[in-house]
Amino acid sequence: xxxxxxxxxxxxxxxxxxxxxxxxxxxxxxxxxxxxxxxxxxxxxxxxxxxxxxxxxxxxxxxxxxxxxxxxxxxxxxxxxxxxxxxxxxxxxxxxxxxxxxxxxxxxxxxxxxxxxxxxxxxxxxxxxxxxxxxxxxxxxxxxxxxxxxxxxxxxxxxxxxxxxxxxxxxxxxxxxxxxxxxxxxxxxxxxxxxxxxxxxxxxxxxxxxxxxxxxxxxxxxxxxxxxxxxxxxxxxxxxxxxxxxxxxxxxxxxxxxxxxxxxxxxxxxxxxxxxxxxxxxxxxxxxxxxxxxxxxxxxxxxxxxxxxxxxxxxxxxxxxxxxxxxxxxxxxxxxxxxxxxxxxxxxxxxxxxxxxxxxxxxxxxxxxxxxxxxxxxxxxxxxxxxxxxxxxxxxxxxxxxxxxxxxxxxxxxxxxxxxxxxxxxxxxxxxxxxxxxxxxxxxxxxxxxxxxxxxxx
Numbered sequence: 001x002x003x004x005x006x007x008x009x010x011x012x013x014x015x016x017x018x019x020x021x022x023x024x025x026x027x028x029x030x031x032x033x034x035x036x037x038x039x040x041x042x043x044x045x046x047x048x049x050x051x052x053x054x055x056x057x058x059x060x061x062x063x064x065x066x067x068x069x070x071x072x073x074x075x076x077x078x079x080x081x082x083x084x085x086x087x088x089x090x091x092x093x094x095x096x097x098x099x100x101x102x103x104x105x106x107x108x109x110x111x112x113x114x115x116x117x118x119x120x121x122x123x124x125x126x127x128x129x130x131x132x133x134x135x136x137x138x139x140x141x142x143x144x145x146x147x148x149x150x151x152x153x154x155x156x157x158x159x160x161x162x163x164x165x166x167x168x169x170x171x172x173x174x175x176x177x178x179x180x181x182x183x184x185x186x187x188x189x190x191x192x193x194x195x196x197x198x199x200x201x202x203x204x205x206x207x208x209x210x211x212x213x214x215x216x217x218x219x220x221x222x223x224x225x226x227x228x229x230x231x232x233x234x235x236x237x238x239x240x241x242x243x244x245x246x247x248x249x250x251x252x253x254x255x256x257x258x259x260x261x262x263x264x265x266x267x268x269x270x271x272x273x274x275x276x277x278x279x280x281x282x283x284x285x286x287x288x289x290x291x292x293x294x295x296x297x298x299x300x301x302x303x304x305x306x307x308x309x310x311x312x313x314x315x316x317x318x319x320x321x322x323x324x325x326x327x328x329x330x331x332x333x334x335x336x337x338x339x340x341x342x343x344x345x346x347x348x349x350x351x352x353x354x355x356x357x358x359x360x361x362x363x364x365x366x367x368x369x370x371x372x373x374x375x376x377x378x379x380x381x382x383x384x385x386x387x388x389x390x391x392x393x394x395x396x397x398x399x400x401x402x403x404x405x406x407x408x409x410x411x412x413x414x415x416x417x418x419x420x421x422x423x424x425x426x427x428x429x430x431x432x433x434x435x436x437x438x439x440x441x442x443x444x445x446x447x448x449x450x451x452x453x454x455x456x457x458x
Contacts, residue, residue: 013135013211017143019184020130021150023086023123026093026177028154030116033100034059035272035289036162037170047104047167054106056404059270061110062117063397065092069121070386078197082130083190089119090178097178101171121389128369129382133191134211148300148366155269156293163273163286192221196228236380241387248449249375252434253388256368259316259426261395263323264419265360267403268353278334278412280343281350288350295354299361306362312371313436315363320427322359326352327420334413364426371437375449 038058041050050058076085092115099112127147135143154177162170189211195204201221208217208224242250268275272292276285283291306315329352333345369385376384406415435448 009213010136010139012213013139014143016134016188016211017131017146018150019181019188020086020127020134021146022177022181022184023089023127024147025150025154025157026181027089027116027120027123028151029158029174029177030093030096030113031062031120031266031270032155032158033162033170033174034062034270035159035274036286037167038271039163039273039277039285040167040170048106050106050109052404052408056401058106058109058113059267059404060397060400062113062120063266063393063400065114065117065119066121066124066393066396067390068118069123069393070125070389072118073122073125074382074386077126077129078194081190081194081198082126082133083185083188085126086123086130087182087185089123090182092116092119093178094175097171097174100174101168117393121393125386125389128385130191133193134189136212145300145303145366148303148361149297152293152297152300152361156290156297159272159286159289159293163289193224193228196221196225197232201225236383238380238383241376241380241383246376246380249384252375252449253372253384254391255426255429255433256371257388257391257395258422259320259430260364260368261392261399262419262422263320263327263360263364263426264399264403264415264422265365266396267399267415268356268419270400271403271407274407275353275412276350278337279349280346283350292354292357296357296361299358300366302358302362303366311436312363312367313430313434315367316371316430316434317363317427319359319361319363319367320423320430322362323356323364324420324423324427326354326356326359327416327423330356331413331416331420334411334416338411338413371434375437 038050038055040046041048041058042052042055073085076088096112096115096119099108099115103109103112124147128144131143131147161173165173189207190203192204192208192211195201195207204224205217205221208221209215212220240246272289273285276288279285279288281288303315330349333349333352336345337343369388372381372384372388403415406418
């Protein structure tokens with residue numbers, strides 16, 4: 001929620017937040033690229049031959065690169081800083097687009113997608129840290145939603161442009177993302193918290209003064225310095241994450257990853273135009289992709305408005321139920337269409353996919369990250385987030401590879417049925433095991449996870 005009367009006060013913080021999250025826009029366009037590109041590569045006038053199996057590898061390999069992203073972030077974010085690490089993500093992106101633009105075999109695409117994945121995982125690991133450290137408490141929530149909004153804008157941009165330009169032109173247009181990000185973000189300050197951790201108090205004060213648009217930041221700077229020193233004393237290790245005391249926390253993390261990834265969102269977005277070509281409506285597959293992108297971007301706004309009013313559990317339960325309903329309906333449509341033909345019912349499948357998109361964005365795609373940040377103590381939260389991203393990337397790799405296989409060998413009804421079943425399982429798991437964390441302190445959440453409160457208080 002943007003507080004209009006205070007826009008002038010928080011203006012620089014919003015500028016820096018938008019500039020930083022342009023890194024997310026940049027990396028998401030690489031993920032969305034496969035939707036229009038695969039259709040071009042597997043058409044009769046393809047610039048070079050790409051089989052269906054090779055196409056599935058093109059989609060899947062990016063997830064392997066994304067596994068390395070959190071590792072790169074962990075090694076660099078405290079050493080060279082949040083800003084430099086984020087700026088560094090443009091190197092694999094630019095190199096990848098060059099390979100896509102000049103490559104004449106699928107091997108070039110494999111290399112490019114792997115590099116895209118590294119930047120994808122790094123940007124998603126570092127940008128929340130930077131935003132959390134530069135923003136005031138008042139706007140931290142609204143600034144955090146920019147990650148989701150800019151990601152959806154990335155998908156929409158590619159869906160709007162990709163189907164209507166030549167294959168190699170699309171690659172060169174991909175350079176707009178890194179150019180826009182660098183142009184906007186290079187002028188932004190480093191996180192004052194990182195500068196304090198490096199004992200560069202003068203630079204930290206300068207950074208904080210610019211962000212707060214005030215020259216009187218001595219008191220806040222002193223508070224931040226105490227917090228940084230305390231964090232350094234209590235720094236956890238990755239092995240601490242797997243200690244018995246956090247067993248339930250890890251269990252919840254696995255459930256959230258299961259619900260978020262096994263319902264197939266990233267795979268469906270990556271194959272969007274291919275899927276839409278199997279649905280008969282008055283719209284073309286390209287036009288349906290654009291509608292999907294618009295609906296997805298609008299739906300991303302809802303959680304920011306509702307999460308602190310309704311709570312985490314209700315949103316997650318509604319999200320998984322709607323996701324399951326949309327996927328199940330699509331699966332039934334594809335099954336009926338394969339047996340008897342149901343082209344006149346294509347609008348039902350398309351509408352169901354939109355229900356799926358809205359439902360997924362209502363909880364699974366955004367609230368999951370909020371819960372992860374709340375159920376782990378600050379000293380191991382970064383490790384938990386990294387584990388969350390890496391586990392999700394491994395699952396996405398498997399799904400992306402198998403999706404094309406089931407699509408070709410059996411039909412689209414099967415992967416949608418599997419995704420729908422996983423959504424139903426996730427809904428049950430969330431109802432049974434995931435507590436409500438709205439309005440609760442970290443200590444209260446740990447008491448709940450320890451099982452000392454009744455289930456009715458979840």
